[in-house]
Amino acid sequence: MRFVREKTVVQLTYLPKVFPVNCYLVEEKDDLTLVDAALPNNAKAILQAAEQIGKPITRIVLTHAHGDHIGALDSLKQQHPSVQVFISGRDARLLNGDRSLDAGESDSPIRGGVPKENAIRTKPDVLLQDGDRIGSLLAVAAPGHTPGSMAFLDTRNDSLIAGDAFQTRAGIAVSGQTKLLFPFPAMATWDKETSLKTALRLRDLKPTLLAVGHGNLMQQPLRAIERAIAAAERSLHSKMREENNRNVT
Ligand SMILES: [Zn+2]
Numbered sequence: 001m002r003f004v005r006e007k008t009v010v011q012l013t014y015l016p017k018v019f020p021v022n023c024y025l026v027e028e029k030d031d032l033t034l035v036d037a038a039l040p041n042n043a044k045a046i047l048q049a050a051e052q053i054g055k056p057i058t059r060i061v062l063t064h065a066h067g068d069h070i071g072a073l074d075s076l077k078q079q080h081p082s083v084q085v086f087i088s089g090r091d092a093r094l095l096n097g098d099r100s101l102d103a104g105e106s107d108s109p110i111r112g113g114v115p116k117e118n119a120i121r122t123k124p125d126v127l128l129q130d131g132d133r134i135g136s137l138l139a140v141a142a143p144g145h146t147p148g149s150m151a152f153l154d155t156r157n158d159s160l161i162a163g164d165a166f167q168t169r170a171g172i173a174v175s176g177q178t179k180l181l182f183p184f185p186a187m188a189t190w191d192k193e194t195s196l197k198t199a200l201r202l203r204d205l206k207p208t209l210l211a212v213g214h215g216n217l218m219q220q221p222l223r224a225i226e227r228a229i230a231a232a233e234r235s236l237h238s239k240m241r242e243e244n245n246r247n248v249t
Contacts, residue, residue: 001038001045003052006209006217007157008136012049014042019184020169020214021068024161025049026154028135031058035137035152035161036213039071046072047079056080061134062087062124063142063163064149065094066188067113069213070120077122086134088141089127090148095120105147112146112188137161142202144195145175145188151198153205160207164188165198168215172224174199174232185214196232203229 002013010025023036023046032050034057037043050057060076060083063069077083087095090102097117099110128134128150130141142151145164152161165175170182176192189195203225210221218224 001042001049003049004217006211006219007159008154009159009161009209009211009217010049010053011211011217012038012042012046014038014045020216022211022213022215023069023072024211025053025057026135026137026152026161027053027055031055033057033059033061033135033137034076035061036063036069036163037072037076039068040075041071043072043075043079046076057083059083059134060085061128061137061139061152062091062095063151063161063213064088064146065091065114066146066164067115069163070095070115074121084125085122086126086128086139087124088139088148088150089129090143091146091150092124092127092148094146094148095124102147106191106194108191110146110190112190140202140205142198144191144193144198145185146190147194149198151202153207157209158205158207159209159211160202160205161211162202162213164213165195165202166210166212166225166228168210168212168218170215172215172218172221172228174228177228177232177235182214192232192236196229196236199225199229199232 176189
């Protein structure tokens with residue numbers, strides 16, 4: 001896996017040129033928090049990266065329950081049973097293969113690769129809520145890509161690990177907005193309107209670094225985020241106009 005260090009965040013990337021899948025090691029004083037767990041065959045490379053830094057992984061925090069973000073979870077937890085696992089309560093249900101929607105949630109199907117029932121053996125230790133702290137990280141509810149997606153802000157330097165709330169591969173985009181050269185995150189997105197609201201909320205955190213599931217790190221990303229939000233607004237509103245016209249005629 002490619003290893004890129006920026007401030008307190010190390011980005012690990014599987015297949016950076018072809019189909020980039022990222023996970024992150026967040027460095028604390030004595031240990032590391034792994035944010036996301038990439039693909040099943042990445043466990044060894046993740047542990048090697050931790051060894052290279054010289055600190056143990058003591059926490060695994062998941063942005064959401066899609067297969068390319070939880071792949072190495074079971075293997076890592078099996079090898080290091082004392083590691084604590086964190087995910088939102090909402091996406092813990094997805095992690096267990098339950099795609100049902102809650103009352104009040106947008107009535108579109110949950111997309112993307114979600115594990116089958118009982119396929120993942122690891123049971124989360126902590127079900128996260130908006131505002132929880134995990135070491136230096138602040139958990140921020142970031143629904144849209146999945147109903148229970150979360151982003152994590154490193155409060156020491158305002159680096160934002162946003163999962164798939166944005167992509168930066170093939171150009172920055174809000175989750176659900178298709179980039180033709182890398183359409184996969186958009187194809188796996190549950191609800192575009194919710195994603196847009198989340199993008200606005202994440203922008204308001206004024207991140208100094210944007211770290212996403214797919215694509216390179218972005219320094220001082222605020223203007224790029226504004227651009228992505230404007231594009232998503234244009235796309236969603238023109239769609240709404242079309243639908244309104246259709247209803248009238
Ligand atoms: Zn993803």
